[in-house]
Amino acid sequence: MSIYLELTRKFNHGRTRAILAGGQAVVLHRLAIMSKDGDWILREESESTEYVLSILEEYGARYRFGAPLDVRWLAGGWSSHLEFQRQGMRVRTDFVTRPPRLDEDSLQRVWRGAEGQDVPFLGAVELANMKKTNREKDYAVIGELARKMSDVDDQLLHSRSARDLIGLVEQYPDRARRLAEKRPVLAMIGQGREALEAALDAERRRLIRTNEERLGRYLDASRPWAAMWPSLSRQMEELTLSAAHRLMVCQAETGLPFLVPGGWP
Amino acid sequence: MTEFRDEFLSEEDLDLQNLTDEELEAVWTAWLYQAQITNDEDRYTYSHGVFTHEPVDEANPESGPLKDKLP
Numbered sequence: 001m002s003i004y005l006e007l008t009r010k011f012n013h014g015r016t017r018a019i020l021a022g023g024q025a026v027v028l029h030r031l032a033i034m035s036k037d038g039d040w041i042l043r044e045e046s047e048s049t050e051y052v053l054s055i056l057e058e059y060g061a062r063y064r065f066g067a068p069l070d071v072r073w074l075a076g077g078w079s080s081h082l083e084f085q086r087q088g089m090r091v092r093t094d095f096v097t098r099p100p101r102l103d104e105d106s107l108q109r110v111w112r113g114a115e116g117q118d119v120p121f122l123g124a125v126e127l128a129n130m131k132k133t134n135r136e137k138d139y140a141v142i143g144e145l146a147r148k149m150s151d152v153d154d155q156l157l158h159s160r161s162a163r164d165l166i167g168l169v170e171q172y173p174d175r176a177r178r179l180a181e182k183r184p185v186l187a188m189i190g191q192g193r194e195a196l197e198a199a200l201d202a203e204r205r206r207l208i209r210t211n212e213e214r215l216g217r218y219l220d221a222s223r224p225w226a227a228m229w230p231s232l233s234r235q236m237e238e239l240t241l242s243a244a245h246r247l248m249v250c251q252a253e254t255g256l257p258f259l260v261p262g263g264w265p
Numbered sequence: 266m267t268e269f270r271d272e273f274l275s276e277e278d279l280d281l282q283n284l285t286d287e288e289l290e291a292v293w294t295a296w297l298y299q300a301q302i303t304n305d306e307d308r309y310t311y312s313h314g315v316f317t318h319e320p321v322d323e324a325n326p327e328s329g330p331l332k333d334k335l336p
Contacts, residue, residue, distance in 0.1 A: 002290050002293045002297070023312070030282045033281070035312060036297050037313060039312075039314070064311075065316060078314075081311065081314060088301070089298060095314075096313075139273075162271065164271065215317060227320070
């Protein structure tokens with residue numbers, strides 16, 4: 001069984017705590033295999049973070065540089081990163097409770113949809129929003145995800161294809177007009193394919209810059225923590241994961257702020 | 266005239282849709298093993314979340330990422 005299916009099932013034993021996101025969710029949408037690391041959206045409750053930590057301890061995981069797996073930091077949009085080796089494979093497990101670009105309403109919908117699923121994984125719309133990163137390759141994934149969206153409005157809001165958008169607008173002109181305020185690119189459709197393609201490129205670059213600025217805010221806020229990390233990391237090496245976690249939390253309380261202004265969503 | 270479609274992913278990628286669940290898991294796991302060859306390259310970098318690089322260990326700079334690679 002894929003390690004990511006195995007972990008997701010274990011994290012969700014007894015109740016829904018973790019939703020598989022990112023590249024591994026793209027695999028479950030059967031679009032591409034393009035990431036070797038796993039990331040999950042966790043329920044923002046101490047029971048969830050403690051349970052997941054206990055599972056990872058069974059695998060011999062250790063912390064990488066990041067925030068402690070603790071809701072006080074995760075609620076501020078921080079991410080936690082752990083890693084272990086399993087049968088010759090390096091397995092990275094990354095966690096957030098506040099995924100970027102998903103607001104409270106979207107998150108609540110995501111959790112309602114995940115409830116009771118064998119392997120909860122992020123749906124196409126939310127995954128497309130999370131994929132608006134500073135990596136070019138993610139926009140190719142968004143392009144294909146948009147084609148899997150059942151709702152025409154969602155397709156209009158996420159499609160990366162000028163041809164697809166022109167076709168959609170021919171069929172649903174009123175919807176495109178209504179959504180143009182939310183996605184200004186749609187207002188360019190009447191100006192032809194070339195203008196629309198240029199607008200899509202500009203939109204992608206704008207999204208990339210926006211994400212870089214967001215990451216920059218977290219980078220600035222984590223500088224004191226980064227300075228503390230090498231020494232802390234050495235102290236954590238000989239500890240069990242739960243003991244390392246307690247030490248990390250204690251140190252992070254002075255080195256890593258809970259909130260980053262302008263950080264989430 | 267041929268009708269073109271904007272392509273984002275390769276035919277090989279999109280062929281995942283034709284696999285059974287068991288075949289998908291086998292291909293997925295094989296891919297993950299193959300991808301281990303880049304572990305050294307991405308040892309200090311992140312693919313998710315708000316962190317991008319592991320910090321430099323000033324006491325032991327050889328053990329961490331090069332400073333000039335930090336953002």
